Amino acid sequence: MRLTILINGSDPTVSHDYAVLWLDTDEHRWSREAHQGIDLPPWGELHDEDGVTTLCAPSAEAPLCTLRGLHVDRKERVSAAQGAAAWTALPTHKPASGFWRLQAVDRQKVRAENSVFGN
Numbered sequence: 001m002r003l004t005i006l007i008n009g010s011d012p013t014v015s016h017d018y019a020v021l022w023l024d025t026d027e028h029r030w031s032r033e034a035h036q037g038i039d040l041p042p043w044g045e046l047h048d049e050d051g052v053t054t055l056c057a058p059s060a061e062a063p064l065c066t067l068r069g070l071h072v073d074r075k076e077r078v079s080a081a082q083g084a085a086a087w088t089a090l091p092t093h094k095p096a097s098g099f100w101r102l103q104a105v106d107r108q109k110v111r112a113e114n115s116v117f118g119n
Contacts, residue, residue, distance in 0.1 A: 001025045001076050004104040007038055007085050010097055025072045030055050040064055048072060051079060064088060067100045076107060
């Protein structure tokens with residue numbers, strides 16, 4: 001299953017920073033599809049534990065971004081449609097916070113012709 005997530009800064013009326021991410025819950029990977037101001041790497045790995053989804057760089061354990069309240073269970077039910085987000089702002093490496101919102105859920109199994117994730 002693939003989720004499309006929008007992340008905004010704490011006040012989108014003042015700061016127009018955003019990131020649009022695809023979260024692949026089958027492969028436990030994520031990719032950045034669009035962004036301005038919220039600078040995350042092009043892709044990485046995701047971990048879902050206790051209602052918190054963390055986005056990490058490839059082969060890294062330290063989270064780059066945390067999505068509170070986002071959990072997908074074994075029956076592919078999504079726990080929430082929005083919640084708090086926190087990330088490390090690049091290049092300053094200062095903590096930043098805002099909100100995430102579920103934009104779309106794609107339950108179809110899709111095999112990409114050219115996968116950004118590699119094998």
